Amino acid sequence: xxxxxxxxxxxMIPTIFLVTLIVFSLSRLIPGSVLDLMVAEMSTxxxxxxxVEAKEAIRHALDMDVPIHIQYMxxxxxxxxxxxxxxxxxxxxxxxxxxxxxxxxxxxxxMGLLIALLIAxxxxxxxxxxxDTGGDYIGRTIAILAISLPxxxxxxxxxxxxxxxxNWMPSxxxxxxTSNPIGNLLQFLLPATILGxxxxxxxxxxxxxxxxxVMRQDYIRTAWAKGLREKTVVxxxxxxxxxxxxxxxxxxxxxxxxxxxxxxxQIFSLPGIGRLMIHAxxxxxxxxxxxxxxxxxxxxxxxxxxxxxxxxxxxxxxxxK
Amino acid sequence: xKREGKILIFLIIFMMLSVLIWAGGKEEVQAGAAEEKIxxxxxxxxxxxTLTLGLRKDTSGFDQAYGTGFSAPNLHxxxxxxxxxxxxxxxxxxxxxKWGYPGRELTYMAPCLLESWEIPDxxxxxxxxxxxxxxxxKPPVNGREMTADDVAFTINRQFTEPTAYLARVHKxxxxxxxxxxxxxxxxxxxxxxxxxxIYTMAMVLGDExxxxxxxxxxxxxxxxxxxxxxTGPFSLVDYVAGSHMTFDRNxxxxxxxxxxxxxxxxxxxxxxxxxxxIEDSSTRIAAMRTAKVDWIYEVGWEDxxxxxxxRPEIEYHRAQxxxxxxxxxxxxTKPFDDIRVRRALHMAVDLQGITDAYYGGNAxxxxxxxxxxxxxxxxxxxxxxxxELPESTRELFEYKPEKAKQLLAEAGYPDGFKTxxxxxxxDAALLSLFAGYFKDIGVxxxxxxxxxxxxxxxxxxxxxxxxxxxxxxxxHPYDFTELDPIHDMNCSIVDDPYINEKxxxxxxxxxxxxxALLDKYAKEVSLYSLDKAYVIQTPAPYQYRLWWxxxxxxxxxxxxxxxxxYNFAQWVWIDQDMKKAMGY
Numbered sequence: 001x002x003x004x005x006x007x008x009x010x011x012m013i014p015t016i017f018l019v020t021l022i023v024f025s026l027s028r029l030i031p032g033s034v035l036d037l038m039v040a041e042m043s044t045x046x047x048x049x050x051x052v053e054a055k056e057a058i059r060h061a062l063d064m065d066v067p068i069h070i071q072y073m074x075x076x077x078x079x080x081x082x083x084x085x086x087x088x089x090x091x092x093x094x095x096x097x098x099x100x101x102x103x104x105x106x107x108x109x110x111m112g113l114l115i116a117l118l119i120a121x122x123x124x125x126x127x128x129x130x131x132d133t134g135g136d137y138i139g140r141t142i143a144i145l146a147i148s149l150p151x152x153x154x155x156x157x158x159x160x161x162x163x164x165x166x167n168w169m170p171s172x173x174x175x176x177x178t179s180n181p182i183g184n185l186l187q188f189l190l191p192a193t194i195l196g197x198x199x200x201x202x203x204x205x206x207x208x209x210x211x212x213x214v215m216r217q218d219y220i221r222t223a224w225a226k227g228l229r230e231k232t233v234v235x236x237x238x239x240x241x242x243x244x245x246x247x248x249x250x251x252x253x254x255x256x257x258x259x260x261x262x263x264x265x266q267i268f269s270l271p272g273i274g275r276l277m278i279h280a281x282x283x284x285x286x287x288x289x290x291x292x293x294x295x296x297x298x299x300x301x302x303x304x305x306x307x308x309x310x311x312x313x314x315x316x317x318x319x320x321k
Numbered sequence: 322x323k324r325e326g327k328i329l330i331f332l333i334i335f336m337m338l339s340v341l342i343w344a345g346g347k348e349e350v351q352a353g354a355a356e357e358k359i360x361x362x363x364x365x366x367x368x369x370x371t372l373t374l375g376l377r378k379d380t381s382g383f384d385q386a387y388g389t390g391f392s393a394p395n396l397h398x399x400x401x402x403x404x405x406x407x408x409x410x411x412x413x414x415x416x417x418x419k420w421g422y423p424g425r426e427l428t429y430m431a432p433c434l435l436e437s438w439e440i441p442d443x444x445x446x447x448x449x450x451x452x453x454x455x456x457x458x459k460p461p462v463n464g465r466e467m468t469a470d471d472v473a474f475t476i477n478r479q480f481t482e483p484t485a486y487l488a489r490v491h492k493x494x495x496x497x498x499x500x501x502x503x504x505x506x507x508x509x510x511x512x513x514x515x516x517x518x519i520y521t522m523a524m525v526l527g528d529e530x531x532x533x534x535x536x537x538x539x540x541x542x543x544x545x546x547x548x549x550x551x552t553g554p555f556s557l558v559d560y561v562a563g564s565h566m567t568f569d570r571n572x573x574x575x576x577x578x579x580x581x582x583x584x585x586x587x588x589x590x591x592x593x594x595x596x597x598x599i600e601d602s603s604t605r606i607a608a609m610r611t612a613k614v615d616w617i618y619e620v621g622w623e624d625x626x627x628x629x630x631x632r633p634e635i636e637y638h639r640a641q642x643x644x645x646x647x648x649x650x651x652x653x654t655k656p657f658d659d660i661r662v663r664r665a666l667h668m669a670v671d672l673q674g675i676t677d678a679y680y681g682g683n684a685x686x687x688x689x690x691x692x693x694x695x696x697x698x699x700x701x702x703x704x705x706x707x708x709e710l711p712e713s714t715r716e717l718f719e720y721k722p723e724k725a726k727q728l729l730a731e732a733g734y735p736d737g738f739k740t741x742x743x744x745x746x747x748d749a750a751l752l753s754l755f756a757g758y759f760k761d762i763g764v765x766x767x768x769x770x771x772x773x774x775x776x777x778x779x780x781x782x783x784x785x786x787x788x789x790x791x792x793x794x795x796x797h798p799y800d801f802t803e804l805d806p807i808h809d810m811n812c813s814i815v816d817d818p819y820i821n822e823k824x825x826x827x828x829x830x831x832x833x834x835x836x837a838l839l840d841k842y843a844k845e846v847s848l849y850s851l852d853k854a855y856v857i858q859t860p861a862p863y864q865y866r867l868w869w870x871x872x873x874x875x876x877x878x879x880x881x882x883x884x885x886x887y888n889f890a891q892w893v894w895i896d897q898d899m900k901k902a903m904g905y
Contacts, residue, residue, distance in 0.1 A: 032774025039809075040777040041389065042490050050515070051781045051809045054489050061483035090382040091484070091544050100562055134327065156603050163607035164631060172599055172608055174564035267601045271563025275600070284774055 012301050023293035034284035085287035094291040105272035109257045112196030119200040124207030146201030152263040172269040191268040210242040251307030255300040366583035370895030371593040375614035379598045384543035385530045386482040391884035398568045400530040400551030405882040407431035409580035412876035420878040421696025443512040443830035450504045454575045457556045461539045473498040473506045474534040494521040518830045527883030554589040554891040568594040590894035612905045616868040622683035625865030638877025640696040641685050641861040643795045648857035649812035663854035665728035669762045671720035676860040684860035692795040700798040703843035714852045725762045737763020742788035799827045813855045871900040
């Protein structure tokens with residue numbers, strides 16, 4: 001197992017290198033450059049502007065007047081020294097901005113996942129074990145609603161209607177965890193729940209399907225025949241085998257959702273990585289775009305590794321050499 | 322279905338209905354309670370309280386040398402410029418101006434960090450620096466007095482630092498800023514057609530956020546918010562990127578209330594100002610509705626009216642958005658080099674119909690080249706209302722598709738022609754309206770929607786081949802930058818000798834104080850350019866500024882100075898008793 005882990009970690013290196021090449025070049029190939037935006041912003045002030053002259057002045061000031069491969073080598077060298085560069089607009093360190101924004105999104109996703117699991121597991125299991133009962137129908141309806149209702153719509157409704165009816169809205173003032181842990185968790189509860197709803201619905205359905213399939217297996221019939229209680233049959237014999245595809249789902253969800261929190265962050269005014277990315281894309285802030293993509297790539301690779309290792313834990317037949 | 326399941330479903334439906342019925346009646350109860358509690362009477366300004374502003378965007382940074390001053394609202398709290406708006410000439414005093422828009426006019430400006438200034442000729446400004454003004458008491462500056470050296474240092478930095486706005490746009494004018502004695506700075510430039518003094522001098526006086534020299538020498542820059550230091554009425558005590566900024570009153574601030582019941586009082590009245598960044602418009606309006614913020618602005622007319630219906634106690638100011646979409650036609654290429662074609666297209670569009678149907682009547686049809694806005698009363702003498710336009714100009718704003726077809730035929734296009742317009746996604750619906758109108762006269766308009774950054778690239782360099790539809794910030798009434806041959810906002814590529822000659826008078830440094838002359842020439846250019854139909858303007862929609870009634874001494878101001886957004890915070894106060902009485 002240890003050699004497997006080391007091999008996987010070493011394999012990450014060429015992957016990350018390839019990703020640096022792709023994110024660096026692709027972000028600069030997006031139509032419309034940061035130079036155009038900076039010139040446009042200056043046009044909103046007063047004064048006569050020679051856009052060509054202004055563009056060249058900015059290009060020089062931002063060291064973008066060297067060939068792109070030189071820019072890439074400079075950036076890569078800095079990255080290898082732990083420096084992701086500075087924002088083209090504010091000059092603030094990209095690393096600093098990522099370290100500020102990532103915990104917000106990670107917390108949102110983890111809480112969303114936890115809430116999704118807390119909702120999905122009991123309902124999914126109940127639905128499977130009480131197939132075709134009223135409870136099963138309600139559970140399946142909840143799952144369908146959770147999957148089909150767009151989370152941005154729910155989030156907007158949660159903001160707008162309580163403010164009209166009850167003169168209440170959730171806190172929009174970001175409370176860092178370090179300054180007030182309880183306040184922070186309470187603030188994240190609602191957005192995390194909304195974020196986790198889609199995942200909850202998918203897990204519910206997957207769990208129900210897998211549980212129904214596993215419960216029909218011979219070894220489960222044997223367990224029933226032995227006179228074991230339902231709780232023992234489900235928790236000790238059935239659940240582990242049910243979880244393998246669910247773990248895959250969770251791994252996929254984690255990997256995509258960290259960068260997919262932008263709408264929830266926007267509506268609930270949470271300063272996470274999603275908002276940072278959107279702003280960076282809008283403003284063509286290449287160092288931030290590259291930095292975020294690189295960090296996300298690393299996270300996805302680590303999540304995949306953890307997911308694979310979890311399989312080995314759940315299923316003793318899975319052995320990594 | 323089992324009995325338990327049926328009961329559960331029934332309970333859920335009953336709860337949902339109960340909630341809906343209960344919530345529907347809540348609003349009236351709240352309004353009634355508020356009315357009983359409010360006791361409206363004139364009061365002396367009170368010290369204390371927190372003003373929370375709901376902003377759409379986070380700050381662009383803490384150092385003017387790394388961007389623009391106008392996009393960094395924190396600077397407008399912690400630092401000051403050499404001049405600012407004369408609060409006593411706004412709605413709080415003589416009401417000569419509304420302080421609703423940024424501008425370059427020095428007429429209504431008051432000395433801020435200056436005792437006075439002189440402009441002996443078009444190449445020099447003499448600045449007499451105010452004494453007794455102190456920076457905030459933080460290391461390394463430690464509350465020392467501001468001197469002429471700080472002023473000169475800031476000006477030189479802004480014109481030489483490659484990343485600074487002034488260095489990129491106005492560097493061609495600037496020569497030097499020198500200290501001639503302890504309290505005097507002489508700024509020297511060189512007036513030219515490309516860098517007219519009238520612009521750069523205004524920027525020096527109104528858009529230089531003075532910083533202490535030793536602060537920059539110690540840290541190198543002010544990228545870190547903790548290092549922010551200035552002479553302003555507030556100091557920055559907390560910043561969470563993308564969320565909020567918190568400011569505390571500066572106890573050593575030099576300013577006094579210039580007008581009203583609190584005249585002579587030490588400013589500011591507020592203990593704290595909080596700038597809450599709320600990017601989503603629904604969230605921002607909900608925050609206003611629930612009084613999580615005390616003030617928001619640039620609220621569209623639909624949202625504004627809905628909010629005022631729900632919360633009639635909220636106060637408001639309504640004025641046109643200073644931006645509007647214009648259809649600019651390249652007058653240096655066919656077919657738009659022919660005035661008949663341009664006039665035909667103008668007449669083919671029912672602008673009043675668009676105002677009524679698309680904007681529900683909540684827009685102003687005539688905004689170009691001069692905007693007649695409630696927020697710009699000082700320029701009403703340069704504006705000609707629609708009903709007073711000469712016949713040949715007024716008919717452009719009347720819906721005359723038959724005459725439009727006739728004009729096209731005279732110009733050699735009896736069957737119309739094909740053309741295109743480059744626009745942004747948010748204007749697709751509006752441009753579709755135009756396409757529909759043009760189709761009726763045989764003009765086939767292809768709408769090319771571009772991603773915003775791509776659009777800006779095309780717009781900056783005027784790379785459109787036919788038409789382009791940017792959102793333009795209405796230029797200052799005396800500038801006509803959209804008609805200036807060397808300005809990038811001139812998307813119609815206008816180079817008209819009559820306009821150029823008149824603009825030369827408007828831009829002349831010697832005429833900057835002669836308002837009667839400026840209004841006369843501005844009116845002439847306005848009438849002339851309207852008749853030439855260089856631009857098909859679209860109605861400028863109304864927008865709201867909204868605030869809760871406990872915000873006192875406030876009448877809808879936005880920019881008290883050139884780019885001093887939100888600096889009204891230093892003159893307003895919070896009626897905390899009223900706020901409590903209203904249940905907040």
